[in-house]
Amino acid sequence: MKAVTVPAFGGPEVLRTTEVPTPTAGPGEVRVRVYAAGVQPVDLAVRGGWSPPGVRVEPPVIPGNEFAGVVDQLGPGSRGWAVGDEVLGFRLLRAHAEYVTVDAAQLVAKPAGMPWEQAGSLSASGQTAHIGLTALKVGPGDTVLVHGASGGVGTVAVQLARAWGATVIGAASERNHAYLRELGAVPAPYGEGLVERVRAVAPQGVDAAFDAAGRGALEASVELVADRDRIGTIVDYPAAERLGVRGLRAERTAARLGELVALWEDGGLRLEIADTFPLERAADAHRLVGDGHVRGKVVLAP
Structure with missing residues (x-):
């Protein structure tokens, strides 16, 4: 599969779109064919050499922490999903790719009317906002x-x-x-x-x-x-x-993401997409996010 990789830490110019092995869903996991994945400031930090708490990031690494797509493989013992289900979800790294494996408990169903770009960009920003306002x-x-x-x-x-x-x-x-x-x-x-x-x-x-x-x-x-x-x-x-x-830091959950999806379905949440790029233009996506004046989200669309 194609994936955005960081072969060496540095600026946007270090990003490469390369062929890497397609992952296989493990126990309790599903594999999702990614249709859209949001780009976050944290992805830029990882590209520059930062490691999330509790993780040691070393190149080559695939960034990306949120995504939306279609379930295409079920791992042993996975529950709640079927091949063909449209979902959005989250995981730590590896989402900026054509396929991603994820714990089945880190997914929620995508509403039929939600555009893929919005679905793929909701989890990280939405849950961060929810976590922060709840703590305050x-x-x-x-x-x-x-x-x-x-x-x-x-x-x-x-x-x-x-x-x-x-x-x-x-x-x-x-x-x-x-x-x-x-x-x-x-x-x-x-x-x-x-x-x-x-x-x-x-x-x-x-x-x-x-x-x-x-x-x-x-x-x-x-x-x-x-x-x-x-x-x-x-x-x-x-x-x-x-x-x-x-x-402010807290753990993301499917329950919190589900609450945000429900708010969107009720018409109470507008999601703005600043621009969408193919994987091959990930560097341009990083530059746009790094500008610091983006309205809404920047998305990669494998």
Whole structure:
């Protein structure tokens, strides 16, 4: 099969699309023919030499942590799925390929009307947003500041917080402000003076802050949110430790992903796709994500 590989750590130019052995589903696993797979900032970090907690990544490695496709092989003892089922799911690495094997418990059914690009890009960003807002105890009556509100994680975080009864202020580039208004957020421009701008649109105060951007977001957040236990980041862990706020991490689950799919089916979740690339243009996908101003998600389509 074809797969995107990192033969040596470095910039986007190190990525190669190569022929590798097609995996076989093991006990309790299924094999999925991948139709779409999202590209995350974490994939760029892996390409540069970073290893996820508990894992030692050494080249050559296949990046990719989320996908959607069709079940085409059942491993011994796997349950709940049949060949031909349309699914979306998650695993650690190896999703940027034509086929991926995965624990059967890490899949959910794809709604018939969900486009493949949206299905393949939901799990990582969606679950990250869900995990973060849950940890920050976001709920009815809260005012929540989301940094990086127009990105893949931010897009879902804005809509989840709104669905859970919160008022959302979305920090993002001005070119994305109309988009944020469509999602139900009050936009605020990035940059110097953010604290004053947020206070102007939220005179009642800010109850929680979710950072999906970095770049000084936590420093602004501690000026706006009284309870530092309700400030969290998914990107700037050194600053979180220094400022005494939360570095947000948790385990992904099919139950959480299923909740997000149900919200999409009910019309409560809009998923934005910035661009779609074939495997052979994975370097271009990485460059676009690395630009840091993507609206929604970038997807690979094997």
